[in-house]
Amino acid sequence: MKLARTRFRSRSTAAAAGAVIAALALTTACNRDSTGAGGDKPAIGIDLPRSDSDFWNSYAQYLEKGIESDGVNALPLSNSQNDVTKLAANVQVFRNSGAKAVVMAPQDTGAIASTLDSLAARGIPVVSVDTRPDKGEVYMVVRADNRAYGTKACEFLGERLGGKGKVAELQGALDSINGRDRSEAFAACMREKFPNIKVFELPTDWKGDVASAKLQNLLAQHPDLNGVYMQAGGVFLQPTLALLEQKGLLKPTGHEDHITIVSNDGIPQELDAIRKGQIDATVSQPADLYAEYALYYARAAAEGRTFEPGRTDHGSTIIEIPGGLEDQLPAPLVTKDNVDDKALWGNSVGQ
Structure with a gap:
């Protein structure tokens, strides 16, 4: 899965938050293909949330393809199996293994705060996929509305x-x-x-x-x-x-x-x-885009890049949430009228 070029605007400081919307057209875009310092690829820790769902199994397939095709330096993937205790333990392994960013999809969004706090204390940014934690700091939530x-x-x-x-x-x-x-x-x-x-x-x-x-x-x-x-x-x-x-x-x-x-x-x-x-x-629900932008934002986080609220050029909107930002990806209604649309990920997964 090759990541298309996309440009975003740099995130403003808290003092300038009130001027975000007015300043969107004037901010500098950052290229998603930029490399980290020294050209070394930072290690990314990725936890899969469960394996009892066809949706999440499809997401895992897209992740694996993206890791391989884009040369992402991913640590061995873990699976927390819908258990927040396992997720916390998996994150501890990522920390000990030198992860510079972590991708997770916490199923219990109310119980993940302490894990997020421990990562924030060590300066390790988090990308949360599909779910928005109730409390705690996140670099980016990759989610639909x-x-x-x-x-x-x-x-x-x-x-x-x-x-x-x-x-x-x-x-x-x-x-x-x-x-x-x-x-x-x-x-x-x-x-x-x-x-x-x-x-x-x-x-x-x-x-x-x-x-x-x-x-x-x-x-x-x-x-x-x-x-x-x-x-x-x-x-x-x-x-x-x-x-x-x-x-x-x-x-x-x-x-x-x-x-x-x-x-x-x-x-x-x-x-x-x-x-x-x-x-x-x-x-x-865009399993393909969840995987694509989870990897993209994880690499961007590890490289120190920043973003701010506003429209993106991949058909979504970044909004500000307590503790971070959320990229709300499009999720179309499918009926018999458009079920054969080749743009739907469900018509191409596994190909």
Whole structure:
């Protein structure tokens, strides 16, 4: 995976923060292909968050390709397996191994603060992928707008259901900012735009078996359920489809008894399910761009480069957050109308 040339503006000091927007056009761009001091490539520590999700496994593939094709000096990759204690231990290994920057994707965004503090104390910048830590300093969060995920899912479901019906929401972990953002935005949109749709919120901790069990119980109580919002297709898709098929409820799009399903992730299996009429839409979370810009920002951090809020030339917006910056990458809604678009990472992963 070759990183395209992109130019960003240098980050202003705290004293000049109020003038950021006005000064954007006047700031100096920095070239993403610049090299570190002495030409040596700094060591980068990279922790993968889990291996039980098709989305994160795809992200890992893109990372490995990027490391190889761009000659990134990556320390041996670790996998914290959705365990913040393992993540802390893996980070300790990176510190002891001379990492100049760390890439992580903490799944429990409330429990990672002490680890971030320990890295900041040693001057080791952190790039957080997909999740924004609740507290602590980060160099850059590489993420999409997760509130937009919930809003897009709400609007699609609400319109398809004609503003009435019953919807199961398979929520992620609510101790994760992603789970909270998607859930809060979905709920707010439903209250405002579709008050006649009854939403059943089902927290799952991002676990497919929990989602399946809770959905099964809900269907027993509400057999007239006609919509499902899955906040993570990478873990919810297969158990959900298997359950609906087992109960004879997996009717294709267009059938009068079809249950409208909207997902998040954009994995190949979701795209195939859209083609088959099993689900109706997904919001494509950019696994390829997550990997590309995680590596880019990690190298930039290790080399001492800085950025500031504003539009980028790769279709995103950098915003200021408590403790750092966040690059909000685009995440398009995918339906049968654009499911074959070759620009979607789910149509090219593994190639």
